[in-house]
Amino acid sequence: MNAEAVVAELAQKARKASRSLSTATGAERKAALEAIAKAIESRSAEILAANVLDMASARAEDMHPQMQDRLLLTAERIAGIAGGARQVAALADPLGQTLRKSTLANGLELEQISVPFGVIGMVYEARPNVTVDAAVILLMSGNAALLRGSSSAHHSNEILVNVMKDALATTKISPDVIQLIPSEDRATTKALLTARGKVDLVIPRGSAALIRMVVDEATVPTIETGAGVCHVYVDEFADIEKALPILINSKTHRPSVCNAAETLLVHKAIAPTFLPMALKALSDAGVILHSDATAQKVADTFKIASTLATDTNWSTEYGVLEMNVAVVDSVDAAADHIAQYGTNHTEAIVTENKANAARFIALSDCAAVMVNTSTRFTDGEQMGFGAEIGISNQKLHARGPMGLEAMTTTTWIVTGTGQIRS
């Protein structure tokens, strides 16, 4: 059977089974997640054993240590995955919410309610935890899940999916609402991305390269996630006591994630006082610096290691302890730099001047604007969503961290007494 046929069959199974979710009560969906959490805990030995096989091949193939760490499952991590499922089960039911309601002049009653998408595909890399994290968010929001993970995690993914299916078999929800797409063959990914009418939405989660591939090849609706070239702009009216910790936290707290800052923009009026201490603090924190001409002079003066930034530097998402520094003339100049090199993810301004903050907000075209706080707060957990399936980096449907609500769509119910259109 070719890849298209394989995916079509799995999608059809998922679609049929999804009715057991769309007609289930919130309590029944919560119970299904509880069953999954319990099963993952009680069968962690099996899960660890399967992960050992994946880790062995990873070592044999000299997989990058950082990727090996993402692939690795431990007793603690498995407990964390189960805990995550319980956390989602405890969230408010996103389905059946009345979003808009009105009565028309002709007596028709309009009501817009939240409903599931139906069948949602996930394309991700060698992180087995995503297999469960994504599945439980999709199930809780009433959607069947088509999971296309990495072949290097296939032993781990297979056992995790089997454990979840076995758990569902003891509930009102059909086990077929979770389908693992074979990962030996890259063609199954392409088939998933072009299964129009069979799959309602595909969400990529992983590297910029993976996201780009999905966006380029998909004919089904997708949500672009990820890429973040975030900026911290220290305004002329910034409180330096706040600016320094915000800068260091935004860059160094967790450099590998998308809401970490890559570029520092400093207003020329505050540069003489702020720049020396900022460059030193970054340098002391082990951050490699790339500066514009003005900042480079300061670095040289104070014997702080830095090289002149190139156009490539300004648009690079480092993901490591490396940062660009530029001096700008105004809020608008900062916004212009961000518009040219940013990725519309998260931009921060440090200022005590309300007008400058408002101007920065109006000119920043991004998912989140941080005023006097760290870029690291663009995060579903931190923002109180309780769970996050990814951070949307596009403007369609959902922007920024996506929780359960983002995995629902709507339907209009129009109730009449025989009205016709004249």
Next chain:
Amino acid sequence: MNAEAVVAELAQKARKASRSLSTATGAERKAALEAIAKAIESRSAEILAANVLDMASARAEDMHPQMQDRLLLTAERIAGIAGGARQVAALADPLGQTLRKSTLANGLELEQISVPFGVIGMVYEARPNVTVDAAVILLMSGNAALLRGSSSAHHSNEILVNVMKDALATTKISPDVIQLIPSEDRATTKALLTARGKVDLVIPRGSAALIRMVVDEATVPTIETGAGVCHVYVDEFADIEKALPILINSKTHRPSVCNAAETLLVHKAIAPTFLPMALKALSDAGVILHSDATAQKVADTFKIASTLATDTNWSTEYGVLEMNVAVVDSVDAAADHIAQYGTNHTEAIVTENKANAARFIALSDCAAVMVNTSTRFTDGEQMGFGAEIGISNQKLHARGPMGLEAMTTTTWIVTGTGQIRS
């Protein structure tokens, strides 16, 4: 200059100019629309003259009469276009609305507000009115408009865009927020659909073929509009007094549009009484019938012209006075037929039984469910949106008729006092 460069330059101009919209007040955007409406009225002679040129080539090329009618502009139609712009100007401002607001335990203040997309592309066919209808909706929602119409309407589109730009020149809004993409060369469409990062969203408006092309070729986010294979299900508990007018209205009121019905499903228990009068009424209204075996027997018995429906019939959007008829055993059987052949647009049930209505709603996976009313009410004007840029036939972002709100996205504003993440 190649197509990519042309589109890139126009998109860049539009992006720059869009700041004059995102920083403008609602009153300033309304004033811009008023100016456009007035200019269209005062320069209607020029517009008619340009349209004459397009109509001449259309006749020379033997364009289908129905398409010629869509291309044609008259004094009345131009007045209608101007009136439409005023109607949009009178709507509530969709920007700057607070959608969610909360304060986190760490004191951070979260606020989610509605903001423009930025630059939105429209791809449409030889209907010059769309040039203005789309532009004013996009401008009112704070977005710059990249308009890619049909080459067969280029004289009309050029004068309409010039009139709008001249009108904007007298306002606070930059004329560059409206850009007409050259239509001689098909390559410009492809360039628009793949201008990632330069264009935030592309909306196709027109035939199923056009929409399919956009969906297949686009790498920028798109919203699928259009295709509607809508059903009217007459339940065993239907009030025939309501069912008959709803059926006739759904099929014959305006067969060419997407919310017209293509298939009638009748419960077997009511078929003996309802089917004969339904088939006769449809036939008398000039509707060509395609029936399943059961309905065909009824048609033959009562000497009503009908042919046996094929699989193709069930999935065809006729757009003309042609309809399929089938008898089903239950609400679930009706839902199964709809799931197999429908396009998730609009489905109607006629019943006095609340449980059956609820079951039909739960099983219908569509933009709008009509209970005891005509499918023709899935319409922005009818639903009180005041304006409609299209009817979304996908589940992402917007579902069903799209008004001003659907042309906005959101941004999170997180305000702190120096909070960092630990």
